[in-house]
Amino acid sequence: MVEAYAGSFGRVAGQFECGRKFDEGWHAFASGNWFNENGWRDYSPSEIGQLFAKVGRRSEAYEIDVSVTGANTNLIGNGLVSQTFLAQSQTSIFTRPDQTKNQLAMVNVSGNALLEGGSQLDGLVSFCNVRTRTLNGELNDAFEGAVEGGAVDVPSAVDNRRRTQQNGAGAALQ
Numbered sequence: 001m002v003e004a005y006a007g008s009f010g011r012v013a014g015q016f017e018c019g020r021k022f023d024e025g026w027h028a029f030a031s032g033n034w035f036n037e038n039g040w041r042d043y044s045p046s047e048i049g050q051l052f053a054k055v056g057r058r059s060e061a062y063e064i065d066v067s068v069t070g071a072n073t074n075l076i077g078n079g080l081v082s083q084t085f086l087a088q089s090q091t092s093i094f095t096r097p098d099q100t101k102n103q104l105a106m107v108n109v110s111g112n113a114l115l116e117g118g119s120q121l122d123g124l125v126s127f128c129n130v131r132t133r134t135l136n137g138e139l140n141d142a143f144e145g146a147v148e149g150g151a152v153d154v155p156s157a158v159d160n161r162r163r164t165q166q167n168g169a170g171a172a173l174q
Helices: 083-088
Strands: 002-007 011-021 026-037 046-058 062-076 098-114 120-139 157-173
Touching: none
Parallel strands: none
Antiparallel strands: 002 011, 011 026, 026 046, 046 062, 062 098, 098 120, 120 157
8 A cells, every 4th residue: 555645834745654474474564655745834944754564574483573673753843832922923932942852663473383282382572662862942031141341242042062972772582
């Protein structure tokens, strides 16, 4: 299945999914989507991409699956806005830039096997990496700027940048 659409605010998006069984118990599946728009608020374009893929094999004695998940987002203008600003214009933003970028990579391997005597062994191994970067313009109401020679030359706002990286891994055996 493949689907695409477009709409207001420069929105363009699409998605797909497909799957198939092959000979000797092999199977595969993949799906993904992509979304891009200019944003309904000022300075708020956003883009999202996601992908999932899985391949595996099943027999009478065992089953194994390997899956991969990935995502990449670039969200701009996703912050809160005061009611005062919204009363002036529904497309208002409070501060800019206001950007959050996320990247996800995840791999899972799972399987099971039938053992002698009717018992079953199940296992799972996974790894996940998430990266988040933010850039936010923030006002400082307590600071009006520095005065040098009678002139204010330091703005009362700052750009905050944050980077976070998380790694996770796990395994289970039953």
